[in-house]
Amino acid sequence: MKALADIGVVGLAVMGENLILNMENKGFTVACYNRTVAKVDAFLGGRGKGKNLIGCHSPTELVRALARPRKIMMMVRAGKPVDDLIAELTPLLEPGDILIDGGNSHYPDTIRRCAAAEANSLLYVGAGVSGGEEGALTGPSIMPGGHAAAWPHLKPIFQAIAAKVDDGTPCCEWLGPDGSGHFVKMVHNGIEYGDMQLIAEAYHLLSVGLGMTPAEMGAVFKQWNAGALDSYLIEITADILTQMDDETGRPLVDMILDAAGQKGTGKWTSQAGLDLGVGIPQIAEAVFARCLSAIKEERVAAAAILPGPNGKITVDRAAFVADLEQAVHAAKICSYAQGYQLLRAASAEHGWNLNFGDIALLWRGGCIIRARFLGKIKEAFDAEPALANLLLAPYFRDVVGQTQAAWRRVVRAAAEAGIPLPAIGTALSYYDAYRSARLPANLLQAQRDYFGAHTYERVDKPRGQFFHTNWTGRGGTTASTTYGV
Secondary structure: OOOOEOEEEEOOOHHHHHHHHHHHHOOOOEEEEOOOOHHHHHHHHOOOOOOOEEEOOOHHHHHHOEOOOOEEEEOOOOOHHHHHHHHHHHHHOOOOOEEEEOOOOOHHHHHHHHHHHHHOOOEEEEEEEEOHHHHHHHOOEEEEEEOHHHHHHHHHHHHHHOOEOOOOOEOEOOOOOOOHHHHHHHHHHHHHHHHHHHHHHHHHHHHHHOOOOHHHHHHHHHHHHOOOOOEHHHHHHHHHOOOEOOOOOOEHHHHOOOOOOOOOHHHHHHHHHHHHOOOOHHHHHHHHHHHHHHOHHHHHHHHOOOOOOOOOOOOOHHHHHHHHHHHHHHHHHHHHHHHHHHHHHHHHHHOOOOOHHHHHHHOOOOOOOOEOOHHHHHHHHHHOOOOOOHHHOHHHHHHHHHHHHHHHHHHHHHHHHOOOOOOHHHHHHHHHHHOOOOOOHHHHHHHHHHHHOOOEOOOOOOOOOOEOOOOOOOOOOOOOOOOOO
C-alpha cells in the first residue's frame, strides 16, 4: 500500500462505498472518511477488507493521508451538509488542493462554492455521477465542471473508473467552468424523469388498457430493447416486470404502492426552464406526475366519485403494441430535445461554451439515460454545432415523421379510454407547438394589453416595436413597462 492515498472520499453511503471500490480496483489508493466513523471501520472490515484503502477517523487524519495536491471527493447529501464539510476541510487544506462534489448539488450552489474556493486558493469541481449503485462500482458516467486547473489531476482517476463504450472511450470528459458539470447532471436527471414517466405510461396502457400480465409486458419491453428503444431504462423495466414477490408469489411490481418519490433534481430542471425561458413541458409534467402519484388517498377517494371511461382499449392488441413502441420512441426524442434546448440556453447565459455532442457521448455508457440514439445526437451536433433543436436534425426529423401517425393513435386511444398520458401526450403537444408557424399567443397578448396595458408587437412592424391599444375607450395612452420573469 502507498504511504499516501491518491484520492480521498468522504461519505460511505451507497455511491461513496462503490466509487471507492471502483477506484481501488483500478489501482488507486483511496483514503476513506465518514462523519459516523464507525462506518469507516465497518467498511474496512467488510467490503473493503484487504484492499488498498486508508481508513480515517477525522478530517485532519484524512488530509494527512493524501498526496499533494490533495484530492477530496465529497459524497454527502446536497445542501447544508456539503457546505458544512467544506467549512470543516478548508482550514486544513493548502493552495492548489482540490475539492470535488460528487453528489447531486444544485448548480447555483456549485457556482457559489467555486468562487469561495478560489478566494481560498483552492480548486473546486462539481462532478455529476450517474449510474446508481451498479454504475458507481463498475463504471459510471461522470460529468465534471469547475476549475479547469483541477482536471489534469483528476482525469487519470475519473477516466479510469468511468464506463467505457465499445471503442474504449470513457464516459467522462471535462465540461466547463463553475456549475456546468452539475447543470449537465441536473438536465440528465430531468431527461431521466421524462424517460421514466414515458415508460410508466406505456406500462399503464399495456396493463390497464390492454389487460396484459406483467410477464406479457416484460416480453414486450424485452422486444423493444432489441430495437430502436434499446436503453438502460427499457432493459431494467423488462427485468422488473418478470420479478416475483417472495412473500406473496405474485409479480413484485403489482405489490409496489403507486406513490413515487423524488429527490429534487427534476424540480430543479423544471425551475431552470422557467428561469431561462425555455419550454420543457414534458420534463415538468413528469415531475407533476410524481406529485399526483403521491396523493394516493385522494386519488382513491376521487376514483369512487368522478365519472369517466373504464380505461379499456378495445383495438387490436398487436397493432396497438406496435403503435405504442413508436409513440414512446417519438416522445423520448422530444424529452432529449427539450433537455438540449435547456443546455443550450444555460451555456449561453453562463458562458460555459458546452460541447453538446460530447455531452451525448458521456451518456452512452454507465448512466441511467443510456440509449441507442445518443450517437445520433453526437452526429447531429457535429454536423451543425449551432443546432437549435434536435427535432430539426435530419435523423430525428425523419424518425418523428415516420412515427407520428402511430403516436397520435396512441394519444387518441388513451384519451378515449381515460388513461392519463402526461409525458407522451405533452410531448406530442410540444412537437405540434414547435412546428406551428402561428400559435394563439396573439390573443394572449391582446388580453394582457386589454387588462394590464402590457403592449404587443405587430405582424406588420419590425420585431422589438411595442404598441398599446385603448381597448375600452376609458384608458389612457400609458403602457406598462416591459419586463422579463
